[in-house]
Amino acid sequence: MIETIATKPFDDQKPGTSGLRKKVPHFQQPHYAANFLQAIFDAVATGDGDTLVIGGDGRFYNREVILLAIRMAAANGYGRVIVGRGGLLSTPAASHLIRKRQASGGIILSASHNPGGPTGDFGIKYNIANGGPAPERITEAIFAKASSLTRYRVWTETAPDISRIGESRLGDMVVEVVDPVADYADLMESLFDFALIREFIASGFTLRFDAMHAVTGPYGREILENRLGAPRGTVINGVPLPDFGGGHPDPNAVHAAALIEEMMAPDGPDFGAASDGDGDRNLIVGKGIVVSPSDSLAILAANAPLAPAYAGGIAGIARSMPTSQAADRVAEKRGIGLYETPTGWKFFGTLLDAGKVTICGEESAGTGSDHVREKDGLWAVLLWLNILAARRESVRAVVESHWAEFGRTFYQRHDYEEIDSAAAEGLMESLHDRLASMAGQRFGTLVVSEADDFSYKDPIDGSVATGQGIRIVFSGGSRIVFRLSGTGTQGATLRVYIERYEKDPARHATAPEIALKELVDTADAIGEIRKRTGRTRPDVIT
Known part of the structure; x- marks a missing residue:
């Protein structure tokens, strides 16, 4: 039978670039994962006999949340849940399964490339019927539901065994466990x-x-x-x-x-x-x-x-x-x-x-x-x-x-991880405030030709995304881009992207750190990275 459980909203369930990501202990708070799952079901307004795909990357707490999601899907009217054996499904495999089985969507439990374990990271994201991540209009609706949630619904019986391939039932819903790899x-x-x-x-x-x-x-x-x-x-x-x-x-x-x-x-x-x-x-x-x-x-x-x-x-x-x-x-x-x-x-x-x-x-x-x-x-x-x-x-x-x-495009990404959020936001705000006056400024041999805060209008559906990263373009086409990442779970991650094009084959063998040195130094000067974050070098260079 269906049980309705009273709850109170959490104020930090706004999905980021790839869903909701927090540390495992944060997700283990009473009602936390259930609240977000219910917000998904309420926001997508499907479930009346629909098919839902559920799977994850096997990280710590994956199995517990999958079993909870199965019970909640049954309580919210889904007709079939397809889950990878043992709860495993790679993200592209989940996307393919959603498309192949014409599911209304899927819940993917992952924090992607972030570390796992009892004190590591965990994440939940929703993919729509085309197999892709939910667009902003849906993630915004999920956040709105999560911010005002007062109850969630769950099937009282235990979820079926997901370690064996085959079909079983939970109330009126079919639970189908599939080989996660074959399709x-x-x-x-x-x-x-x-x-x-x-x-x-x-x-x-x-x-x-x-x-x-x-x-x-x-x-x-x-x-x-x-x-x-x-x-x-x-x-x-x-x-x-x-x-x-x-x-x-x-x-x-x-x-x-x-x-x-x-x-x-x-x-x-x-x-x-x-x-x-x-x-x-x-x-x-x-x-x-x-x-x-x-x-x-x-x-x-x-x-x-x-x-x-x-x-x-x-x-x-x-x-x-x-x-x-x-x-x-x-x-x-x-x-x-x-x-x-x-x-x-x-x-x-x-x-x-x-x-x-x-x-x-x-x-x-x-x-x-x-x-x-x-x-x-x-x-x-x-x-x-x-x-x-x-x-x-x-x-x-x-x-x-x-x-x-x-031609060769010399390129690096510099990640400054888990820096103070206020410092990171201050750095970006300072850059934004200086954009209008930046064109024409010289930094060594580099002259700024244009600078902006990237915005995008989708050519298909007309949706608009603003504040997507600060671009500084120099004469000749070299670029420095600054943006804050939305994939971390602690502090802020500042990402600085550095790029220079070289057409001359005689220079293609130049080491990237040499080819990009002036741009790297300029990025620190323009962004005031050391001054604002205290960091003298990035944590990761890719």
Whole structure:
């Protein structure tokens, strides 16, 4: 039977870029998770016999909230819940399942690349019927419901066992437990030339995939080892753990240092990759070279027709504003559309649904295509493998060939993590106040040509997003972008993006820290980073 439980609203349940994220103990407060789940059900106003997909990345507290969500879905009128066995579903796999099963939406439990464990991070986000993250009009409605909530509904009986595949009932609702990997693996096999990749691997091409003890371990083993024939042990750290093995499941140079070290060795594998907590981000490494996410997006877009799914060409490319302009030059040369959006995959959804773009990407190691409505780490890995198998070249050769054709965009992101929120907001406010007078100012050899606070009007639905990051553009096209991240759970994360284009092939081998030094120094001067935050260097450079 349905029980209605009285509650009071919490004042901190405003979803960020990727849903609601807080520390685990915060979510463990009485009623906290239930309140937010009820706010979702109230805001989306569906549930009358609809299908709901539920899954997560396996982090600590994942199972408890999934069981709660199943009971609440039954109490709110859903006709069927589809859940990954053991509560596991990568974010792209959840997106595919929503689309394939024509669900009204899905609840994904993840804090993406943030650390897990009893004192780590946890998150809940809602994806809509197209498989993509809820747009701002829905997240705003969820927050409005959460801010005035006085009750939530829950089915009193215990949720069924989610460790075994099959169907059972909870009241009038069917609970269907599915293999979390099978449908997604089948989708990947339909997009790429698995026979070609299998032959390439069999010919001696070696690879390593670091699942970082996160959700993609089972996906990597099924696809890379079982279906593509890579040797056992190709997938490392492949068992999902609630605390990610004590590590930080963020595929970057800091947290995937062991993989990069292996790839830099003379006898290292030919190709290396990693994915994050929920499987939507990727790191691509070749023998002796780390591919930046911005370059990876541009290279994938330029070479996508080598894969069967994109053989007819791509409709266009979308990138988040802070992502480098390397993809712009691909779009211009190929004569296809290029769309610059705010950060957040939800802004790509309307473009994908309208057929305006095929491939999307963000500098934060997220790339994807129109096969789902989320970024997809393993998809990017497989497209890279398809390209390498078709071209019979090394990662370095593909990258350097791309630079020779399109020029090289030197690029870095500097993250200042868990800084004082007031200091971070003061820094951004100061920048904003100086924008009008910044054009024409000189910093060393750099002259500001324009400066603004990025805003975006969706060309499909007309929605407007403002305050999306401060852009400072210099004569010649170099850029510095400042924005506060919405993915952290403590303090504020200031992200500074630094970019310079170099057309001359003779200068492409310059070390990025040398090519970008003047811009890095200028970013500190313009942003007053040391003065306002006390930080002398970023926590992470990617």
